[in-house]
Amino acid sequence: MSALAARRLALVFAAAGLLLVGVGLAAAAEHAEPRHHTITIEGNAFRPDDLTVDRGDTVVWVNRDFYPHTATDTEGRFDSGTIPANDSWALTAEASGEFQYFCTLHPTMKATLRVR
Ligand SMILES: [Cu+2]
Numbered sequence: 001m002s003a004l005a006a007r008r009l010a011l012v013f014a015a016a017g018l019l020l021v022g023v024g025l026a027a028a029a030e031h032a033e034p035r036h037h038t039i040t041i042e043g044n045a046f047r048p049d050d051l052t053v054d055r056g057d058t059v060v061w062v063n064r065d066f067y068p069h070t071a072t073d074t075e076g077r078f079d080s081g082t083i084p085a086n087d088s089w090a091l092t093a094e095a096s097g098e099f100q101y102f103c104t105l106h107p108t109m110k111a112t113l114r115v116r
Contacts, residue, residue, distance in 0.1 A: 041103075052115075058092050070082055097114075
């Protein structure tokens with residue numbers, strides 16, 4: 001490789017590096033630090049029963065009852081499946097929207113998750 005070609009290649013790599021840094025900064029500005037939120041399932045209820053999170057945040061459902069529950073979106077966009085007693089299930093909020101969810105084992109258990 002000639003010296004000129006090597007210099008051009010170095011410039012290309014430098015430009016790509018700057019681009020990556022730029023993309024990284026943009027992503028950081030949009031969402032500095034994803035947070036974790038806990039929803040406790042206890043006494044056949046989701047607490048809180050209305051929670052707002054940001055995209056990228058993680059939501060953890062913790063089952064404090066002595067029997068299983070589920071956290072199932074009414075439109076099928078997420079479904080924990082069975083969460084055994086004293087177990088938990090985590091979801092990373094990837095899409096914005098309002099999610100009405102319930103427990104398929106106890107359909108009167110209803111709650112809302114809002115992702116902004
Ligand atoms: Cu249940």
